[in-house]
Amino acid sequence: MKTLICTEPGNLAYGTATKPDPADGMALIRIKRIGICGTDLHAFEGTQPFFTYPRILGHELAGELTDTGGAPGFEVGETVTFIPYFNCGKCIACRTGKPNCCTNIKVCGVHIDGGMVEYLQVPAELLIHGEGLSADELALVEPLAIGAHGVRRANIQPGEFVLVIGAGPIGLGIMEFARIAGAKVIAIDFNEKRLAFCKQKLHLPHVINPQKEDVTAALAEITNDDMPTVVIDATGNQKAINSAFYYMAHGARYVLVGLQKGDIIVSHPEFHKREATLMSSRNATREDFEHVISSIKNGLVDPATYITHRVAFDEAKDEFKSWLDPDNGVIKAMICL
Secondary structure, three states, rough: EEEEEEEEOEEEEEEEEEOOOOOOOOOEEEEEEEEEHHHHHHHHHHHOOOOOOOOOOOOEEEEEEOOOOOOOOOOOOOEEEEOEEOOOOOOOOOOOOOOOOOOOOEEOOOOOOOOOOOOEEEEHHHEOOOOOHHHHHOHHHHHHHHHHHHHHOOOOOOEEEEEOOOOOOOHHHHHHHHHHOOEEEEEEEOOHHHHHHHHHOOOOOOOEEOOOOOOHHEEEEEHOOOOOEEEOOOOOHHHHHHHHHHHHHOOOEEEOOOOOOOOOOOHHHHHHHOOEEEEEOOOOOHHHHHHHHHHHHHHOOOOHHEEEEEEEEEHHHHHHHHHHHHHOOOOEEEEEO
């Protein structure tokens, strides 16, 4: 079978491998769609934490189930996705219902080889029914679940002002599920095309470009001087993360979905006087995947609006680098097999 391997930062190469013969408890999926996410792009440019090379990328996946691995209720031939965070089931996180941050987690396409292949074996217990969704829609469930999980961590209440920093695919998903939770969403990004997407596709009334506006002043005006009671970072940018501590209302919650390699730096008095709460949000759980699928089926989210670029598997190597360029207007690139 064909594979696409990130051999080192800045370099992809096609290869071949033997079609997997699934081990006990492992299902086999014929991959149909591969969504490209920030993790893949960061790995390609050499800025992804917890990463080693060579690595087959890809964890936003959908395909045809060719071996159920004994998973009850699944049938050969159905279109599926899966939870790409392979957990141990034994550690403190797994035992307390947080397999998304398992101490021994192996994320498909990050810690172990991923889905830029024709066939992929995955733990049968992590399969997700397609529920009648298309392959395109199913490949977008995982990134949307990341957003849904961050929103759930924030415990958003109806009517709250929620500031989402970063209007990439993960940030857009956070905005969608914050809206579904009843929030008044504010988006921040430097990219005017992405802010326009927020206005036109997500119908957000409030967007801020830090290059053109004083963020603190704009937030004060929007919130009647209260400032946002929830701030969620989806940039993974050190400067953005550190700056956002000053955007919080007193008593606010700050959720870090984006990940960067540096230190978090904050004025302790500024943080302390707000009695603020700082949280990280890692990956997602089955509950989040199911919430996303239900939201798509009920018309609350239209994942088709996210796909701006589409290529065949054999074209992906040559196109990949271009997806790093903000001027190309990429929201979500999709590889089709």
